[in-house]
Amino acid sequence: MSAPVAARTLTSTFRSMASDIELRVVDPRPGADAAIERAAARVEAVARHLTRFDAGSALSRANASPAAWHEVPVELAAAVDEAARAHQETGGLFDPRVLDALLTWGYDRTFAQVAGASLAVDPGGSQDPAALPGVPDGRGATARPVPPAPWQPTVLPGADGRGLLNLGGTPIDLGGIGKGLAARWAAAELEGAGASVLVDAGGDEWLGGPGPDGDGWLVGVENPFGEDGTDEEPILVLALTDLGVATSSVRRRRWRTGEAAVHHLVDPRTGLPGGSGLAQVTVVHPDPAWAEVWSKTLFLTGPDEVAAQAEARGLAAAWVTGDGVTRTSSAMDTAVIWRAR
Amino acid sequence: MTDRTRHGRRLAALAVVPLSAGVLGTGVAWAGSHDPLAAATPEPTTPAPSPTATSDPRVDQLLSEVEQARQRIAQLQATLDARAAAAADAAAQAQAAAAAKAAAAAKAPAAAPKRTTTAAKPAPAPAPKPQTTTKSSG
Numbered sequence: 001m002s003a004p005v006a007a008r009t010l011t012s013t014f015r016s017m018a019s020d021i022e023l024r025v026v027d028p029r030p031g032a033d034a035a036i037e038r039a040a041a042r043v044e045a046v047a048r049h050l051t052r053f054d055a056g057s058a059l060s061r062a063n064a065s066p067a068a069w070h071e072v073p074v075e076l077a078a079a080v081d082e083a084a085r086a087h088q089e090t091g092g093l094f095d096p097r098v099l100d101a102l103l104t105w106g107y108d109r110t111f112a113q114v115a116g117a118s119l120a121v122d123p124g125g126s127q128d129p130a131a132l133p134g135v136p137d138g139r140g141a142t143a144r145p146v147p148p149a150p151w152q153p154t155v156l157p158g159a160d161g162r163g164l165l166n167l168g169g170t171p172i173d174l175g176g177i178g179k180g181l182a183a184r185w186a187a188a189e190l191e192g193a194g195a196s197v198l199v200d201a202g203g204d205e206w207l208g209g210p211g212p213d214g215d216g217w218l219v220g221v222e223n224p225f226g227e228d229g230t231d232e233e234p235i236l237v238l239a240l241t242d243l244g245v246a247t248s249s250v251r252r253r254r255w256r257t258g259e260a261a262v263h264h265l266v267d268p269r270t271g272l273p274g275g276s277g278l279a280q281v282t283v284v285h286p287d288p289a290w291a292e293v294w295s296k297t298l299f300l301t302g303p304d305e306v307a308a309q310a311e312a313r314g315l316a317a318a319w320v321t322g323d324g325v326t327r328t329s330s331a332m333d334t335a336v337i338w339r340a341r
Numbered sequence: 342m343t344d345r346t347r348h349g350r351r352l353a354a355l356a357v358v359p360l361s362a363g364v365l366g367t368g369v370a371w372a373g374s375h376d377p378l379a380a381a382t383p384e385p386t387t388p389a390p391s392p393t394a395t396s397d398p399r400v401d402q403l404l405s406e407v408e409q410a411r412q413r414i415a416q417l418q419a420t421l422d423a424r425a426a427a428a429a430d431a432a433a434q435a436q437a438a439a440a441a442k443a444a445a446a447a448k449a450p451a452a453a454p455k456r457t458t459t460a461a462k463p464a465p466a467p468a469p470k471p472q473t474t475t476k477s478s479g
Contacts, residue, residue, distance in 0.1 A: 022473075203476040212472060220471030233468050249477040282475055341465045 009212070010194070012036045016047045017179055019202025023186060026212050027195035035193035039186035042075075043201060046182040049076045050174045052099070063099075063171035070165045075181075077163020081155045083177050086293040088150075093297045095268035096172035097151055101144035102266065105257040136254045136261035137276045145271035146170070175264070179204040180246055180292030187244075187288070199288075203247055206288045207240040216241045218337070224249040224280035224320050235326050236282075236318055237338035244288025248295040249280035249320075267300050277303035277322050284316040284335055 010028040014021050023039050025032045049058040049072070058076045086094040102108075147170060156164040179201040187206035190197040196209030198217065207217035220234030238245070250263035250273075267274030275281075281299040285291035294315055301309045303321050310317040310329040317329045318336075328336060 198473055200473055203474075205473060205475055207473075218469055218472045220468070220474040222474055222476035224477070234471060234474065237469050237471055245475045247475045247477055280477070338466070338468050340468070 010036065012040060014040065016043050017051075017182065017202055019179070020200075021182075021202065022198065022200040023190065024198040024200075025190060025194035026197070026209065029192070029194055032193040035190050039189035039199065042185040042189055043182045045073070045075050046079075046178055046185070049073045050079055050178045052173060052175075059172075059174065062165055062167055066167040066171050067169040068166065071158050072163050072165045074161055074163055075185075077155050077158075077165055079174050079177060079181055080153050080165055080167070080172075082181065082289060083172070083174060084151065084153050084155070086177065086290070086297075090293065090297040092150060092268065093300050094176060094293050095146050095151055096174055096176065097146040097170045098144075098266035098268050098271075099171050099173035100146070101142075101271045102173060102264065104142050104144045105260075105262050107264065136250060136263045136273055139260060141257055141260035141262050141272060143271040146268040176296050177289055177292055180244070180287075180289035183244060183288035201288075204244070204288050204292050205246070206244050208242055210241055211239075215239065219245055221282050221318060222247060222249070222280075223340075225324060233340060235320065235340045236328070236336055238284065238332075238335045239337045240284060240335060243284050243286060243335075244291040245282065245284045246288060246292035246295045247280060247282040248292075248299045250275075265296060265299050274300040275302050278306065278319055279322050279324070280320040281306065282318045284332060 008027050010025040010032050012023040021040075021043055023036050025036065048054075051057045052059055052063065054060060058070070058072045062070045062072060062076070083094070083096050087096075151168065151170070151172075153168045153172075154164075154166040158164045183199045183201040183204045183206045186199045186201065187197065187208060190199065190208065194209070196211050196217070197206070198208070199206040203222075205219065207219060211217035216239030219238045219240050221236040221238065223232055223235050226232040248265060250265065254261065254263040256262070263273045265274055266272070278299055281295045283291045283295040283298065285294060294313075294317070298306050298309055298315070298317055298319065303319075306317070306319050307327065307329065309315075310319075310331070314331055315329060316331040316335060318326060318332050319328075320326050326339070
């Protein structure tokens with residue numbers, strides 16, 4: 001699985017969670033290979049237990065009876081616990097119960113299958129969901145707001161290191177935090193494996209140590225209006241050390257449902273695609289799971305609120321408006337070493 | 342008029358001529374320069390007045406004051422010359438220092454001089470090659 005890419009680097013790449021995963025160790029120390037295997041296993045465990053596209057997964061079983069108690073793997077118990085904390089910290093904007101809206105709009109299979117199905121009825125005949133014009137605003141889509149009461153699942157310690165879980169009566173989607181948690185746990189396995197380590201969980205990343213050149217990992221921020229398969233220039237380049245980073249955008253996961261164009265970032269208050277007027281938000285945070293939580297939450301605040309929310313919370317954030325303008329919070333400015341003009 | 346009277350008047354006239362010439366300050370030379378008969382003779386050089394040129398106390402005092410004024414002027418001129426020389430030395434030293442600084446700056450291009458005027462915008466720098474990319478995570 002792992003192979004030396006350069007004299008000083010050990011890298012492992014594989015597919016998981018419908019994404020490309022990369023684990024990289026710079027100046028590996030003895031035991032680095034084993035650390036990479038453990039890190040990969042943590043990613044695979046997240047993919048296996050938190051997916052809702054496998055009817056046999058722990059999450060799918062819990063979603064099937066959301067008011068019942070379930071003995072679940074520690075990964076799922078920890079994920080729900082952390083998601084509940086995020087729900088509270090974000091004032092309810094982070095809410096895994098948006099699953100109902102996603103299912104209503106047809107996102108009940110892997111995204112590749114959703115995209116294929118929606119394109120079959122796309123009058124434009126495009127073969128690429130990213131080719132949908134502009135930023136989908138969900139106009140005409142069926143609204144499915146979450147229940148008004150705050151989400152309060154219950155997680156208790158179980159036997160043999162497993163957990164006991166009760167979802168509180170509503171099925172959930174953990175897509176808003178799963179990759180961030182995978183990055184967090186893989187990073188923990190790689191700690192000390194080399195002078196620097198990188199975990200890339202499909203765009204959610206952990207940048208440990210000073211990087212290959214010793215002056216921070218150089219992280220490009222993807223252009224939300226770019227095209228896959230092209231050697232496109234980033235909109236920003238960041239220099240990061242011992243930090244996580246996550247990006248939420250509507251570049252890929254958008255599709256048609258009937259006549260409406262929708263995306264996967266659902267505003268729980270309205271039950272419709274949120275963040276109208278924004279195309280992308282990137283957040284840098286010491287914890288990659290919280291980088292993902294805040295990138296999605298800031299996205300849902302929309303273009304009029306995102307700056308104030310980022311500054312008020314001291315978040316290092318960059319966002320791109322629907323007309324292509326890139327802005328950064330003051331906390332992010334210190335990390336930016338290059339900007340597209 | 343008797344011969345005795347005529348002789349007395351002549352003596353009186355001869356006595357007045359040198360006296361008036363001396364009072365006017367140039368002695369007999371003044372009289373000579375105004376003597377139509379002396380026009381063909383070369384013009385005598387005018388002697389510089391000196392305290393010893395006359396025994397008149399008032400003239401002596403004036404000549405003394407003139408001499409003091411000359412000395413004072415000479416002193417002032419010397420002072421001005423000294424100041425001008427000092428200023429010239431300072432300017433030369435400043436010029437040498439500026440030349441040395443410019444030479445040092447030329448040897449150290451990183452220490453670019455401060456720009457006091459708005460320069461044209463440089464061409465946008467290309468993006469440094471990222472070692473990884475954060476992208477939409479779904």
